[in-house]
Amino acid sequence: PRMGERLPESIVQVHSSKYRHPGQLPEGEVLVVGSGQSGCQIAEDLHLAGRKVHLIVGSAPRCPRVYRGRDSVDWLADLGQYDLPVENHPLKEKVRKKANHYLTGRDGGRDIDLRRFALEGMKLYSRLEAVSGGRLQFRDDLKQNLDSADAVYNGICGLIDKHIAENKIDAPAGTHYSPLWEPGAPVRDLDPVAAGITSVIWATGFHSDWSWVDLPIFDGAGYPTHTRGVTSMDGLYVLGLPWLHSWGSGRFVGVGRDAAYLAARIGEHLGVRRRGPVKLDVAV
Structure with a gap:
């Protein structure tokens, strides 16, 4: 993103699509911008490699990898969630702009719990609002974003519980998530150089390129209707x-x-x- 141009030149910047392994980054602490699937999985990879990680947390939801004996994708398929038409979703067409749930297939698959990472030393921040004078400026929405992701997680668990009960399915017991950590006073401003950050990974997603379709089928946001x-x-x-x-x-x-x-x-x-x-x- 353009705001990356305002970061100090000494900081190495990499898009998530170009990230391969922790060794490609210089020594020092790493800032990951974005908590969708790529951002969370890259942050975990760096964290497990012993790197000091700073993660900017957005509004992406999360879900269990395995719940009550089965992968959540299997349960959601049985529930018909992947067949839900967009017009029947509470958000209607706005859901097309929502991020997917974060989890991982690493080591056979598991949940990603950002609160646990925080307890282990990862630093979490609210969404990035601006970069000015080489400093990072944040919103005050970290707790809201963590709580919202956990609410979606537990909501999915609840749907699965209901499905199991209604259909009398023999399945092991399940436990809903309880927060392990709560954020303290929000950080609203950060000097990345003073914080020891030497590299930034932008896990902010992609924009569709429809420039090659020169036809009047797009809405005001440039999306095909x-x-x-x-x-x-x-x-x-x-x-x-x-x-x-x-x-x-x-x-x-x-x-x-x-x-x-x-x-x-x-x-x-x-x-x-x-x-x-x-x-x-x-x-x-």
Whole structure:
């Protein structure tokens, strides 16, 4: 992001997509900006390697890796969560801009608990508001962001508990999360050089590049407007976007359904009658 240009030149800056291992960074403390999946997993990797880590915590939610004997993804699939259409979500189309839940597949998979990391020495901060004069300026929302992530975590546990009870499923007992640590007085301003920070990893995500599509299908934020992948332009369709139609649209579990739906719409557009099941080459 542009605010990185205002950091001291002595600080090495790396985007999360370029991070590979702790050894690629100079000696000293590391600031990770962003607590989505990449940010949390990179912060954990650095932390486990013995590096001193500073993590800027955003509004990304979290969920259990394994709960009551099964991976949470399996439970959520059974609950139909990946089939939930975007129009039935409480946030409607705004959910498309929300970050995914943070957890990890490392060492077979486990939760990521930022509060536990804080107890072990990782320094957590509210969202970054600005960089001025080489100093970092933060909002005052660390507690809110941690509490919100934990509320989502426990909400998912509650959904699974209800599903197990209603369907009389034999499953081991589960425990909801209780906070291990609470933040103290918020840090609103930080001199990164004085704090010993020598490198920054920007785990702030990506922006879509639609510059190559010179057609009037975009909203004021530059996002293509569509209904289940069908745009307002006759014959133009989009596929593979997060929450294109459902939570599963951005995952293998749902993209095939979206593709089949759009294939049918394209066939209708071209006047093609389906004469049997469509067979796809698995290598495609």
